[in-house]
Amino acid sequence: MPIEPLKPILEAALLAAGQPLSLVQLCALFGEDEGVSREDVARALEALAADCAGRGVELKEVASGFRYQVRTTFQPWVARLWTEKPARYSRALLETLALIAYRQPITRPEIEQIRGVVVSSSIIKTLEEREWIRVVGHRDVPGRPALYGTTRAFLDYFNLKSLDELPPLSAIRDLQDPQLTLAEAAASLGPPASDDGPPRETAAATDLPAEPFPARADGAATHRDS
Known part of the structure; x- marks a missing residue:
């Protein structure tokens, strides 16, 4: 299946979740009648990660799954959004x-x-x-x-x-x-x-x-x- 239609769906889900989503959870977004395979979702995630090149955010895979996050390069500026200093x-x-x-x-x-x-x-x-x-x-x-x-x-x-x-x-x-x-x-x-x-x-x-x-x-x- 072409991955372009999958990319905005996965992107929206990852942004809405507020926590990492595993490959299994992302695959569960699609019904059996939609013909979306695990490999299709994996390829779409790879494409989304590549799309982040040169941007302030990245698609990162951690232990619990995939998530969008601010690149650490920009953390000093983003941190100024919070007045309370980290513990x-x-x-x-x-x-x-x-x-x-x-x-x-x-x-x-x-x-x-x-x-x-x-x-x-x-x-x-x-x-x-x-x-x-x-x-x-x-x-x-x-x-x-x-x-x-x-x-x-x-x-x-x-x-x-x-x-x-x-x-x-x-x-x-x-x-x-x-x-x-x-x-x-x-x-x-x-x-x-x-x-x-x-x-x-x-x-x-x-x-x-x-x-x-x-x-x-x-x-x-x-x-x-x-």
């Missing part, structure tokens, strides 16, 4: 999130062993409230501590389709950049401490932007870590 999270929170993202599934005691300090309950609570992490199981050891992993919402927020798109730790060099990424936070900790080795000294706490990866297009305010 900023502590380095401790970002380091905790980085460890969960890169070494999941991981328990709270394991995070504490690597960081060398107790992980505040407020950090775990904030990450769970943001729906960036969740309990994915329990370690089969005395006490059965919870195992934490990241969520689909985490991938969506940080503009990732899958965990495979996380930047490799080996690629991180400069930790002085104030826009600290998850990879930089994890890299700053080094390898996990051995069971009988001394704990690592934790990095000094500092306020960091709530969006270590490129900012979301909607510029919505986020929660602040206590």
Whole structure:
């Protein structure tokens, strides 16, 4: 089927949804009698993405599906539409999130062993409230501590389709950049401490932007870590 008639329909649906739409959801827009295949929808999405070249918006595929968003290049100007400044999270929170993202599934005691300090309950609570992490199981050891992993919402927020798109730790060099990424936070900790080795000294706490990866297009305010 020609894809040109499909493009405005898909574009309208993506703009109206206000959230990512999966390929299955987009295919469900069409009835069986319309003769639109999954391949037709996929080709139309590719064409819509190509149409965004040189524009201020892009069609991006994230974990939950496809969405239109402002290109990060224009985020500084778009952000001025909102008077409230984005919340900023502590380095401790970002380091905790980085460890969960890169070494999941991981328990709270394991995070504490690597960081060398107790992980505040407020950090775990904030990450769970943001729906960036969740309990994915329990370690089969005395006490059965919870195992934490990241969520689909985490991938969506940080503009990732899958965990495979996380930047490799080996690629991180400069930790002085104030826009600290998850990879930089994890890299700053080094390898996990051995069971009988001394704990690592934790990095000094500092306020960091709530969006270590490129900012979301909607510029919505986020929660602040206590």
